[in-house]
Amino acid sequence: MFEEVVGGRSYRIYADRRWTNPMADATPSKLSGPLDLGWRITDGGYLALDARINFFTLAYSLSPGMLSQTPGVGAKYMIAYTDSDGTPLSGSSNYHLSLPPNIPTANFWSVTLYEAENSSGLANGQPFPSLGSRDKPAQNADGSTDLYLGPKAPEGKSGNWLATVPGKGYFAVLRLYGPTEAALNNTWKPGDFEKVK
DSSP: OOOSEETTEEOBSSTTSOOBOTTTTOOSSSTTTTBOTTSBBTTTOOBOHHHHHHHHHHOSOOOGGGGOOSTTSSEEEEEEOBOTTSOBOBTTSOEEEEEOSSOOEEEEEEEEEEETTTOSBOOOSSSSSEEEGGGOOOOOTTSOEEEEEESSOOTTOGGGEEEOOTTOBEEEEEEEEEEOHHHHTTOSOOOOOEEOO
16 A cells, blocks of 8 residues: 555656555546556456555545546545655654645645554544644645644644654545646645654
C-alpha cells in the first residue's frame, strides 16, 4: 500500500511532490488509466494483481465518482504516506502542510488521518481525525491555509491542527469534493508534509 510505483506504474500525482493516487495516470477518456474497474489491464486483458492488492489494502471499494474527470463532479483523492524527504509519517513528529489559495473544489475539502497499520481512522483523541473547509481553519492573507500535525498543537494554531499519536505511523488523504479544473489538470499543487524541526 505504501509504494509509489506499483506494477510498473507511478502513483505519484506530481513529479515534484509525494502525493499519490492509484489512478494518477487517469485521463478524461480513460478514467482509471490503463485499468478497468475490475483491475484488469485494458490493453492485455490480464488482472493487475499488484495494483489490486495495493488498493484493497488501502480501501474497501472504488466508485466512478472517485474517478470523475468532470469539473465539479465526484471527488479527487490525494494520499500522502511520507514527508517531503520520503520518510514515512510518524505520530511522534510535527509537520506543516501548506495548501495554496483557491483550493479547487466546488463543494468542500478535507484532510483525514488513517492508521498505517490497518487503514482505520486514526484514534487521535479528537472527535474526528479530519480537518477541512467546513471546520473553517484560519487562512493566511493570500488565501492559503497552513495545517499542523503532531502530538501537541502549536501555540495559537489549534484550529488548524490535527493530533497525531506518538509511536503510531499514519497516512493522510486530502479529498477535494467536486474538484474543479485546477484539481483535475494538476495545476493546483498542495505542499508536501514538511517535518518541523
